[in-house]
Amino acid sequence: MSLTTTYDPIPDMQEIVRQSTKVHVCGSRTKSGFHSLVEGATILSTHSLQGIVSYDPQEFVVTMLSGTQISDVVAILAKQGQYLPFDPLLVNRGATIGGTVAANASGPGRFRFGGIRDFLLGVRFIDGRGNCIRGGGQVVKNAAGFDYPKLMVGSQGALGLIYELTFKVFPLPESYATVISRFSELDPALACMHQLASSPMDIEALDLFPVEQEERCYDLAIRIGGIATAISNRLSRLQKIAPASRILQDHEDEIFWRAASNFDWACNAETLLKLPITSRAIPKVENFLTDSQRNRRYSVGGNVAWIATEWTADLQAKLGMAQTFLGQSSTIIRSSEPSPFGQAIQRALDPALKFG
C-alpha cells in the first residue's frame, strides 16, 4: 500500500509535461468516457503514484497519492470506523482517487453530506508549465488562497495532473437500512421523493429508477444510516411516507448500493451519460426516453440522471448538458460554450493547452 521505494516519479512527470505538446492523464481508466484519444498525446499514468501519505483518524483527515485505488483507501478508513461520505463511484471496478476527483464521480451517498467538492481539502498537481502547485490545506477548515481543490473537481485532466489529494472523512454509520418503495406512476414517486428530501429525516441516499419489465413502474430507494438501535424506529417512520415493497438490511443493503455505484445495471450499454439536473426536469427526461427503452437512474434526490444508451446525436440536442461517462464513443459531449472565467483559468494554468 505505501511506497516501498524512495523513487519519486514527480520530477520525471514534470519533465515529460515540459517536453510534450499534448498530455493525456489516466488512472485505471474505469471512466472510459474520458479517454477519447488525442493524436500525438503523451499518456501519463498515475499508476506509480500509490499510497496513503498520511492519515490521522482523530483529525478526520487523510492524504493520499492520486493513483491510489479507492478500494484500498476504503478498507483503511473502515478499520478506524471512518469513510468517504461522497461515496465514490466504480470503487470495485478499480477507480483511483485522482480519476474520481477529475471526473467528479460522487455516488448516491453524497445525498447526505455532500459530494467530492465538499470533502476535498487540499490538492497538489503539475500544471501545464510543468510546475508543482499546492492549493488548500491539510486541516478541515481553511480559507487561505484560491480554492484549487474545488477547481480540480471535474477538471477531467484538462487543468493538470493531480498527484496528491487531502480529504475530510467522517465516522462511518454503524448500521444501514434501505426502503424500496414501488409506484405505478411517476408523479406520486416524485412527490414522495420531494417530501422525503425536504423532511428532517436524515437520509443517506435517495434514488429513483424505472422497474425492469414493469411498464411505468418506478422504485424509489431510500437509505438511512446511523446507530443500530435507532434504525428500526426510523424505518417505521419512513414507511409512513414511503410504503415499503422491500426492506434491505445488512448485507442485502450493502450489495444493493454497491451495485448502484458500480453501475452494474448499465454495464452492457454502449454509453452511459451523466446529466446534472434538478428533480423538476425528471418528467421531461422521462417523456423523451420511455419509448426508447433506455435504462436510467435518477440519483442523489434527482440531482443527476444516469442514462445508459446507444449513442444518438439527437439525444444530446434534446437533453442539453450531458457528459459521456462510460463508453467507447469518441464523441465526448462538451457542455455549451467555454466560459470566459474557465478560459482565463485554462490560460493561466496551461497556456499551451497541453492538458486542455
Place this chain on the structure above:
Amino acid sequence: MRGSPINPLQNNQTQGVSQMVSQFLSKLAQIYPSPRLLTHDAGLVPYESDGLTAFREKPIAVVLPETAEEVIRTVRCCFESNVPFVARGNGTSLSGGSLPVKNGIVISMNRMNRILRLDPVERLAVVEPGVINLNVTKAAEPYGLLYAPDPSSQTVCTIGGNVAFNSGGAHCLKYGMTSNHVLGLKVVLPDGSVDQLGGQSLESIQPDYVGMFVGSEGLFGIALEITLRLIPKPEVYRTVMCAYRSLKAAGDAVSRIIASGLLPGAMEIMDNLSIQAAEAAVHPGYPLDAAGLLIVELEGEASQVEAEFHRLLPLIHASNPYLVQEAKDTFERQQIWKGRKSAFSAVGRLSPDFIVQDGVVPRGRLGEALEEIHRLSEVHGIRVANVFHAGDGNLHPLILYDGKEPGALHRAELLASEIIELCIRFGGSITGEHGVGMEKRNYLPKMFQPNDMESMFQIRNEIDPRHIANPGKMLMDGEAPALTTSGLHPLEKAGVISRE
C-alpha cells in the same frame, strides 16, 4: 508578472489627474442619479474602513447600484478607465477585504437585497448579493428549511461578502463553509464580461468554477446573483454545556467525542476570561469559575439524536467535568448560544482595543496551541481571551491591549503575528474564515511555496489583467495604508452584532 499596471489616477504629479477623475466621474454620472453616486467627503467617510478598523482609505467615489446591469456598466467603466474598484457588502470584513483602494471606487452592493426566488421543492434560493445572511434562513423557515452557514455577523453581513470570503460559522465540521452551499453564480469579471458559473444542480460536469470563485476575496470580480442550497431544519437539538477545571480537560473531552464516532453539529470551547465577559454581558448562566467551558450540540432526526445522546453523556462524564448542564428547552439552548455568540464583543468591552485573530491548527494540537498562546501572552504582558470552534481547530484568540499605552499596539501585533506563525508551524492555516484581505497578505507566502504563489498571480492576471478588482488584497502588490487603531466594529459598539 507581478508588477501592477499603472492606474492613471495614481499618477498625481500631473495636473491632468483631476481632469481624469472628473471625466471618470461624469461617466459614472451617466449610470447613477446623484443620490446614488457619492463623491463628497461626508458621504464617503462611512466607507473608509471595514471591520478591520486599523486601516483607512478614502475612495474617489462610492456608487450604490440597484440592478445587476448598473454593476456591469460600472465595472466596464472602471475597466475602460483603468480605475480600481472594491465591492462592498456591509463592511463587516475583519481582514480589510472591503477597505477602499487608493484612487479607486467602492461599489456598495447592499441595495441589491432581493431574494429573487425561493424554491422549497428544489430546496434552493436565488438571491441578490446584498441580501443579509440571516434573511435567507428567515425566508426559508416557513418551509422547514434553513441556510446552513451562520457567521456570528449573520444579522448584518451579506451573502455577497460571504461568497467573497467563503465565510464560516459554528457548524463547519459537519456542514462546511459558504462554498459548500453555493450552487451557482452570475458574475461580472473585472474586464466587464458576464459569466454564469454552476447552476441549480448539486452535480456538475465542468470544473468547479463556482468553488474557485467563492473565497476569491473580490479579486475575480463581483457576484451579481447567487444560487444557494437550503437544507431541512434539524428535527431536534440536544445541547450540553460542560465546565472543566482546565482548558486541556475540555479539549480532551472533544478528542474523546471525535474518537467515539459521533459527529456533533457544533463543539465550542471558551476560556475563563471569555466566560466571565459573556456572563457579565448577556447572563447566559455560565459557571464563572470554570477554566474551560465546552458546548456540544447534537442535531438531527429525533430517534438518532436520542441514541447519540446516550453515547455522548458517558463520554462527557468520563472526561471529568465538574458540572454538566443540558438545555431543557429552546430557551435554555438559546441562552447557551447567546453567551457563546456574544463572547467576543463581550470580551472586547473589557479592553479599550483588541485584535481578533483567526487561525487553524490540527484539532489534535489544540491543547498545545493554547498552552503556547498562553505562554506568548505572558511573554508580551498582554491578555488573550480564547474562544474557538473546537470541532475544526479554528482558533479565535482575542488580543486585548490599550492603544494609548506606548508600544502596546506594537506588542499586540507582534503577539498576533506569532500566533499566526504558530498556526503555520503546526500545519494549520492562517485563516479559517475571516480571509486574507489586507491583514494577512504577508503571511500567505509563508503558508505557500513560491510556485503556488506564482500560480495564484497568474490566475489573477488572466482574470484581471489590469489589476482593478480589489487590488492589493490577498495577493500583495499594492500600497498598504497606514495602521491606526483596532477594536470593536462600529456596529458592535452599537450592540447590533457580535463576533465569533
